[in-house]
Amino acid sequence: MSQSPLLELENLRVSFPTPKGRVEVVKGLSFTLGRERLGIVGESGSGKSMTGRAILRLVRRPGQQDADKMTFDGIDLRRLSERRMRDLRGARISMIMQDPKFSLNPVMTIGEQIAEALRTHERLARRDVQARVLQMLEAVRINDPKRVMALYPHEVSGGMGQRIMIAMMLIPRPDLLIADEPTSALDVSVQAQVLDLIDELVRDKGMGLILISHDLNLVARYCDHILVMHAGQVVESCAASELHNATHPYTRGLLAAVPRMEETREELPVLDRSAWSGT
Amino acid sequence: MTAISLKNLDISYGPTKVVEAASFDVAEGESFALVGESGSGKSTILKAIAGLAPDWTGEITVLGQPRGHSVDHGFASRCQMVFQDPYGSLHPRKSVDRVLSEPLKIHGISNRDARVEDMLAAVGLDRRFRFRYPHQLSGGQRQRVAIARALMLEPKVMLLDEPTSALDVSVQAEILNLLKKLRREQGLTYLMVTHNLPVVSFMCDRMAVMHKGRIVEIAPASALHDGRFQDPYTQSLYAASGGNPDRKD
Numbered sequence: 207m208s209q210s211p212l213l214e215l216e217n218l219r220v221s222f223p224t225p226k227g228r229v230e231v232v233k234g235l236s237f238t239l240g241r242e243r244l245g246i247v248g249e250s251g252s253g254k255s256m257t258g259r260a261i262l263r264l265v266r267r268p269g270q271q272d273a274d275k276m277t278f279d280g281i282d283l284r285r286l287s288e289r290r291m292r293d294l295r296g297a298r299i300s301m302i303m304q305d306p307k308f309s310l311n312p313v314m315t316i317g318e319q320i321a322e323a324l325r326t327h328e329r330l331a332r333r334d335v336q337a338r339v340l341q342m343l344e345a346v347r348i349n350d351p352k353r354v355m356a357l358y359p360h361e362v363s364g365g366m367g368q369r370i371m372i373a374m375m376l377i378p379r380p381d382l383l384i385a386d387e388p389t390s391a392l393d394v395s396v397q398a399q400v401l402d403l404i405d406e407l408v409r410d411k412g413m414g415l416i417l418i419s420h421d422l423n424l425v426a427r428y429c430d431h432i433l434v435m436h437a438g439q440v441v442e443s444c445a446a447s448e449l450h451n452a453t454h455p456y457t458r459g460l461l462a463a464v465p466r467m468e469e470t471r472e473e474l475p476v477l478d479r480s481a482w483s484g485t
Numbered sequence: 486m487t488a489i490s491l492k493n494l495d496i497s498y499g500p501t502k503v504v505e506a507a508s509f510d511v512a513e514g515e516s517f518a519l520v521g522e523s524g525s526g527k528s529t530i531l532k533a534i535a536g537l538a539p540d541w542t543g544e545i546t547v548l549g550q551p552r553g554h555s556v557d558h559g560f561a562s563r564c565q566m567v568f569q570d571p572y573g574s575l576h577p578r579k580s581v582d583r584v585l586s587e588p589l590k591i592h593g594i595s596n597r598d599a600r601v602e603d604m605l606a607a608v609g610l611d612r613r614f615r616f617r618y619p620h621q622l623s624g625g626q627r628q629r630v631a632i633a634r635a636l637m638l639e640p641k642v643m644l645l646d647e648p649t650s651a652l653d654v655s656v657q658a659e660i661l662n663l664l665k666k667l668r669r670e671q672g673l674t675y676l677m678v679t680h681n682l683p684v685v686s687f688m689c690d691r692m693a694v695m696h697k698g699r700i701v702e703i704a705p706a707s708a709l710h711d712g713r714f715q716d717p718y719t720q721s722l723y724a725a726s727g728g729n730p731d732r733k734d
Contacts (some may be wrong), residue, residue, distance in 0.1 A: 249653040250624075328686035364523070393522040394680050395725040414655065418492035420653060467729040468710040473665070474658035474687065 211260070212414045213239040214380055216275035220256045220438075223268050231256050232271075233438040234366075242414040244410065245425035245446065248435035249460075254418050257435070258384045262295055279381065297327040300375040302404075304387040306367030310349075310359040316357030320374045327378045342373045346403060365396035368405065376407055384415040390419070401428055422449065422460055434460070486549060488513040488642050489534065494543035496526070496533045497599040503529045505698045507541075513548075513641070514627040516668065518706070521695035527678045528569075531644045534676070535566045544587040547642060562592060565635035566642035575619040581595040581630050582615050583606075588637045589634045592730070600637070608633045609663060625656035632663065636671075637720035649684065661687060682709055682726045 218328055220232040236243070248254040260271045263283065276283045286294070293419065305308040311319055320339045324330065330338070343351035346369040359367060368388065375383065385404060389397040398407040408415045421424050425432055426449045433440040434457045444455040452458055459477040494579060496504040504607040511517040519527040527604065532538040534545055545552040545733045547564050568574040575584060585601045594600070605615060610630040612678040619627055635643060648664065649657040665688065669676060679685060685692050686709045694702045694716065702716040 225574055242537055249655060269511040394682075394723055395522050398725045422654070423730075427727070460654060463679075464663070465656045465658075465687040466731060467683050467726075469683065469686040471687075473662050476659050476662065 245429035253438040490546040518689040518692040527697040564642040566644040660681040
């Protein structure tokens with residue numbers, strides 16, 4: 207597909223005030239995303255989640271965000287009114303958060319919550335809404351969706367909760383999905399299932415995906431392109447298949463610090479933090 | 486000598502049986518892993534050994550002495566536990582110094598000042614951290630304090646409950662190296678719970694795989710090199726972890 211890029215970011219900055227003046231947590235980030243899968247990797251505090259939130263203009267006050275260019279499918283996100291932005295969120299760009307336990311409404315049934323996500327953005331007859339919800343729950347491989355629709359979030363497991371989140375985020379058929387650590391609250395065995403599912407849906411519908419994670423190997427497995435962030439800046443940008451030829455010492459350090467399945471090293475190499483000031 | 490020996494251990498929380506018929510032996514100086522998904526009962530086994538899940542039947546023997554169901558001072562000085570979440574396992578209103586001297590006070594051990602100082606050095610924390618509170622430390626520093634606290638009574642057996650799963654990979658590497666170094670220097674025995682198979686490959690000699698409260702397989706850590714497991718559940722867990730990408734068949 208040759209078309210204009212889905213998302214263009216230039217010089218994105220996010221800052222927070224502190225007693226010692228404003229601290230920038232994202233320092234001039236730029237990238238262009240087509241209908242492809244982009245991975246953003248970094249450690250805690252590297253600014254990767256803030257980047258995801260800034261795209262949706264969800265940085266809460268007193269935090270401030272600002273960019274030279276931030277366009278989504280030709281729309282200038284910086285100038286959009288808060289009202290228009292709300293129409294866009296969920297409908298065209300949606301975000302999967304880390305922990306389903308905290309992002310689902312505990313006092314609403316799963317069926318109602320997913321239906322609400324759809325009704326907010328589309329006017330549909332009640333019967334059509336029901337049909338779409340059922341179809342979506344089937345798409346995220348939930349057995350017996352009729353029964354699950356009547357359950358409350360505390361009655362389902364973590365993996366199922368995350369699949370419900372995915373269903374809720376994908377039901378308005380967005381063009382861009384931002385997944386912020388979608389599997390770090392899940393078990394290894396469930397992790398693979400959830401990511402395979404996101405991967406399949408993204409590819410079938412030709413969506414763009416931004417996968418934010420601290421796990422280098424996981425991102426390398428599921429993305430086309432990778433940005434490595436450290437202290438608010440991109441230190442490395444490469445194709446996922448080229449990750450093992452990464453050049454920046456920080457990326458190399460991160461890669462080396464991961465234990466391997468066939469571990470022969472007596473000691474794991476440790477990052478020399480003095481080389482990069484800050485976090 | 487065997488450091489930990491479990492025979493036919495059943496553990497329940499109220500009416501629910503969480504672990505059924507668990508039996509294994511860990512030799513002295515060995516590092517043994519318990520792996521499995523959440524809810525498989527792996528942490529519960531550690532808790533039962535530490536005395537935090539008292540509703541069990543069967544036999545628990547640590548360093549040749551059978552463990553009773555009640556609080557046991559002598560046991561605490563032989564066997565200690567490190568918990569998963571360094572943010573939750575340290576008392577927020579106790580300074581590092583108080584956390585580390587408390588076990589010494591309880592057991593009536595003198596020369597506390599020097600012991601605390603030595604232990605901080607052993608876990609790689611600078612002296613200036615001694616009078617700080619947990620909120621003034623990073624995740625990796627807190628986990629070092631938690632390890633130091635467990636080592637204060639010079640135990641021989643350490644129970645480690647996912648000691649690095651709340652940490653970043655680079656910090657995880659530091660803590661794993663530290664645990665490995667301490668084991669080598671002090672001749673410790675580790676029983677470690679984790680769901681991260683590469684960590685097992687780095688840290689452990691053998692592993693027991695748990696599924697739905699039962700041990701389905703006990704295998705040497707070298708089985709992770711080629712995925713030669715007997716049990717179908719272990720094989721699926723291995724595949725879900727990505728197998729061994731360094732080995733192409």
